Amino acid sequence: KAGVTQTPRYLIKTRGQQVTLSCSPISGHRSVSWYQQTPGQGLQFLFEYFSETQRNKGNFPGRFSGRQFSNSRSEMNVSTLELGDSALYLCASSLEASTPGGYTFGSGTRLTVV
């Protein structure tokens, strides 16, 4: 079956702009989590959505937001982009919310802010 699909794979944006990233989970998976990966900070948890509700949130500013649709697809939005937002953004899906295991990751969206 198809894996976790993230679009686009690569994105270049200018400081101050906003960006929307998309994640389609594995069919049947209802939970979607987002992570930011940078060389300096490593992998950091952004948020988790389940049944269109945010279940868990990491320590990121309000510029970072997300949502989940009724078909479990999720989007994350970053407003007023800063250079430091350049990162690989990874999405992971799982069957249930806040499961102790069983996350499947997508290939990520590489965001470059110039």
Next chain:
Amino acid sequence: AQSVTQLGSHVSVSEGALVLLRCNYSSSVPPYLFWYVQYPNQGLQLLLKYTTGATLVKGINGFEAEFKKSETSFHLTKPSAHMSDAAEYFCAVSANSGGSNYKLTFGKGTLLTVNP
């Protein structure tokens, strides 16, 4: 709160040699532990996980890890390295932070280089 420390940001081994990647965790409640691998320009692939039961866990590609509660460790090993094992490896912990909320906390990663 939970945290993960991976000892050694870069490990280099010869092809055929033992691979040992070290991971220590901190968790105030019983943890679930994971090892993921990341190849260049790819996402994370689950190698193995410990949830409950047997403390020696076998994963894909010949890797295994042992959960040692007394040492708060979950080191990853492979008896004989292949060139294809060259990648970055991440140890992660997940624990109930209250309200049945789990989230993965990752270590900084260890880059494994395999020399011919």
